[in-house]
Amino acid sequence: MNHFPIFLATQGRRIVLSGGGDAALAKLRLLLKTEAKVTVFAAKPAPELQAWAAADQLTLIERSMDVGDTLCAALFYAADEDATEDARTAAIARADGALVNIVDNLHDSQFITPAIVDRDPVTVAIGTEGAAPVLARAIKKDLEEKLPASLGTLARIGKGFRAMAEKLPFGVARRDFWAEYYDTAGPRAIAHGEAEVEVALDTLLDKHLNTQAKAGHVDLVGAGPGDPDLLTLKARKALDKADVVIYDRLVTPEILELARREAIMIDAGKEGFGKAMAQDDINALIVEHGSKGHHVVRLKAGDPTVFGRLDEEIEAIEAADLSYTIVPGITAASAAVAGIGQSLTKRGRNSAVRFITGHDTKGYADHDWRALAETGQVAAIYMGKKSARFVQGRLLMHGANPDTPVTVIENVSRADQRVLATTLAEMEPTISAAGLSGPALTFLGLAPRAAVAAASSYDLQQEAL
Incomplete structure (x- = not known):
């Protein structure tokens, strides 16, 4: 900027x-x-x-x-x-x-x-640093159509009422009052004149002063694989309302930027075999802020229901008698398979797919290696960089074909996404040699569509010879 x-x-x-x-x-x-x-x-x-x-x-x-x-x-x-x-x-x-x-x-x-949308005292400024003035004008036109002319009047009257609104406790209670004024009470009253808006404000304040403080709420939100365009609308709304955001290490800065500026941002990152905030401490943070009446967003990369230790957090929330909502996100496997032009299942190839993790709280994770080693199996391996040699060894030990395709996608869906196409036999040292520094997902049994097409073309040429 x-x-x-x-x-x-x-x-x-x-x-x-x-x-x-x-x-x-x-x-x-x-x-x-x-x-x-x-x-x-x-x-x-x-x-x-x-x-x-x-x-x-x-x-x-x-x-x-x-x-x-x-x-x-x-x-x-x-x-x-x-x-x-x-x-x-x-x-x-x-x-x-x-x-x-x-x-x-x-x-x-x-x-x-900048290009300006004027609803005095509400002013929207749109700038492109001179790169795209036509785009700025298009955005201005769009906002002009969406923001009613009465918005400025509501803001002006509201500004004069701010001292009265300070009778409400700072934070959630005050924000809820103003949200109801601008969303519903104010627009309804302005249709009958400015005097009615002032009456509506008095009535609304009395209502909020005589309403018990709201209990806190927790949204357990999936941030998706990293591309902010893949964030769900429900997740965006949760971030708009959050008083506190407790986020994982893999949540991208672009997504954190979407949270309310006033929100408290808490890094609760975990790193496989590295530094980590204990899960009990994360649970305690969620409960602490929720118990203060805050709207808490627990923001997890991918989907919170996939290797997200969701149940432990829900148990802590329920024990504190707090309400919660699960907001699913696009898991890394779905975004990664789209990025290599494939699907997770395909008729005639595989009718099932396994989501497995390379390690758990005790170290390298064990699985049904014999079943995974069978021909035609497809698995998405999460947190598999450091466990790659272990996974490779177990599969080969149980009879997996060394030529089974393996694809590693680093920084799934992001601008710096990188795809490594290899085989089970070369899974290591390929991963180590690549020097992966970002989060990576490994597909067993899937190759990028371009690689499959190239291999098929080569086979046909060989048959013709």
Whole structure:
């Protein structure tokens, strides 16, 4: 992020613009919505600009800008639509300490003006750092259609009521009050006038003051394999409401970014054969925050029902008499098999698939190796990097074909996903040689579709020879 978005207080502050043509008018239409003191320097001002000056909406000085003209200015816009003149005025403004924007010159500007959806005092700013202004306008159009014109009125009235709302306890109770105001009570009342909105606020506050504090709730949420686009809508909603997010090591930063900014973020990561927060400590954290009335999201990579120690956490939640919801996610096997163009089951190939783990709390996990070694078996091996040699040895020991295809997918669904296609015989040292650093899932009995197609083509060529 090269441009940090902020909202600058403009009341009573000085903003200076140089230019009197179309570019200047476009900027001024936006600047005149603020409470800033706007001064414009233009040797040949457009009639519209002169009309604004006559109406005392801005100060117009009909000459080119000169040294000292931007003293005490917070912002300066160079809008003469002439590269030489814009560079000259920008240099003056910088010397005077103003932040400078040169119209249509992102490289030399110190700040940029975003596309804005105005529902004063609600303002939505959309920026693309100059990369895609057409996209910014499209987003603005979409938001303009979705945000009702009454939203600004509701926000203004609500702002005046904030001191009264502070009678409610800080946190969940206060947030629930405002959520009900903006979601239902306010929009219903505004249809009958502003006076009805104020009555609705009084009624709503009385209701919330006389309502017992809500008990905490826990959402056990699957974050999916890593791609935020694969996060379910229900998971997104849970993150929007969370007071506390207790997340695993494999949950990606892009998904953590979707949580409420005010939420408490707690890293409860575990690493196979490495550092880990004890499960009892995780259970205690969930119960501690839930018992305080917080909305807790326990965020697990993949699906919480697959190797997620879900039952232990549910037992702790139930023992504390807290409510909970399980929000399933896309497990790594589903995303990984899609990434190699295959399916987990296929008629004539395999009618079953096994999800197994390479290790458990006691070390390397044991399975029915004899059954897994049979021809045509497909298994998705979770947490299998460090146990690869053990798994390989057990399968070969029980008669598995050394040529059985094995595919390892690192960082499933992410931008840096990597696919290793090998065989059971070469499973190790292939995995060690690859230097995998991210989470990986291993498929026994599946090869990437491209590799299968290439092998089939080669076989046909050999038969023809």
